[in-house]
Amino acid sequence: MPLLSLANMDKAAFAAALGTSFRRFGFAMICDHGIDQALIDRGWALARSFFALPDEVKSRHDALGNGGQRGYTAFGREIAKGARENDLKEFWHIGRDLPAGDSLGRTMPPNVWPEELPDFRPVFTRLFGQFDQVGAELLSAVALCLGLEADWFDDPIRNGNSILRLLHYPPVSPQAPGIRAGAHEDINLITLLLGAEEGGLELKDRSGNWLPVTPPPGALVINVGDMLQRLTNHVLPSTSHRVVNPPPQRRGYSRYSMPFFLHLRPDFVIDALPQCVSAANPRRDPPISAHDYLTERLVEIGLVAKE
Template sequence: MHVQNVDYASPDAAKHFAQSLRETGFGVLRNHPLPNTLIESIYRHWQAFFADADKHVWRFDPLRQDGYFPPDVSETAKGHGVKDLKEYYHVYPWGRIPDSLRGEIMDYYRRAESLARTLLGWIEAQTPSEVARHYREPLSAMVEDSEQTLLRVLHYPPLAGNEQPDAVRAAAHEDINLLTVLPAANEPGLEVRGRDDKWHQVPCDPGQLVINVGDMLQEASQGYFPSTTHRVVNPEGEACSHSRLSLPLFLHPRPDVELSQRHTADSYLKERLKELGVL
């Protein structure tokens, strides 16, 4: 399985990026416009947040789905019976964010969302006409005025050795949204399942971005761009004592967007959140 590592500044970047998404559901970008110093600073500051008991003051709102999600309410991947070994915080521009963290994380949110919109434009431009005719509206228009795009600050705690059998940091799953933008985490562990049904590490050096197709783009493109199964495996040896932080931005369309004859973005999202046990 060959996930292409594409130079964002290259004249043919859009072509190779879309080709990688078509073939694998994933692509890696280098020389992109998101500052690595900003990402590293976010990891440091949110590591401190997750280490502080005051994080529970920011416990999530079940209706709004913003705020802090502790490990005991973490997601259970579809088809998996054990909760993932993680905690996380949902960042929305309209949501609750600690004042000391707001400026930096919202700066990143705006930058990452802008990049995601650009990449969605690349995908739209590289979609064959026979596939693009199935789009109910241009991909770029689907995210206009959307308040659903989610930035998730993920913390995978060190392993204590007494974890429930079969519990992993993130069990095999697909993303729900249109497109996911993911900076290189501070620790390895991300794997993708190839067409050979084998698991492959996603190579992503510090300062690079992993981009993957979500179920909503797969639905809108009638499967032309595949939403590929991926997971985060548990570390081994000395690495078990390390935290892992990750910062995925999930680009979402407006709730009223028609993805296909059978789904709007809203109906699709609610169906999947119920399957995950968080709604």
């Protein structure tokens, strides 16, 4: 998989290369993304500090009451769609801060913050904003590779229900089974991931083989989510991926990662783009709002109770 430079490639060339990588792998690797490295380093340190807190302290911020969308989700609660065993991870979710009284507040819960770490809110609020900006740049390239105007995604993602996830995979025993996070596809439009250089991330190629994803330090791994797959009528495919355990001698170490799940506005209706529908590729899915689709998927992965 080639490493693409967001800063040092012509916009049209970058869009074409991104589209090629997405069509082939459902993934891309991006360098020169512009997210402040000092801010990233501070974020890693705070994530480690939070996950090192006692379980009874972390559980004060439990996200069960909001479908796992804001705050803390305990170890082992989430399960990949169709999997038989829960994932070996715990995580924290940060969402978008909406203006007071915004109508989208009915479907986007407010953030919660751990008062035990005073720097947590300002650091991750800034990081969320920088991920959001880079994500919008990448979607502009996606629009161009689909033959749309460069600003096509601006309104669909305005006040989108995006989430910054801080992930911790605790150490496991040398005898532990091989999977930390079961094979799955992401729900959202695109995912921007920091931390994949820690090892373990694998994607499933078109032939059914599992390939390791090994970006250089500081690079972003980008992947297509199911919402973009649905919007493009599967022209840009969402690819199964998983996190496997390292070799036995490395299983005593934690793994951390920081994915940003870029989402549409909850009230945006996901319907196949006309240019992605043809006799050879007929429409596959009916229209659905981004909120309803997200809710369906959160039920499937165990974060929202089925009604």
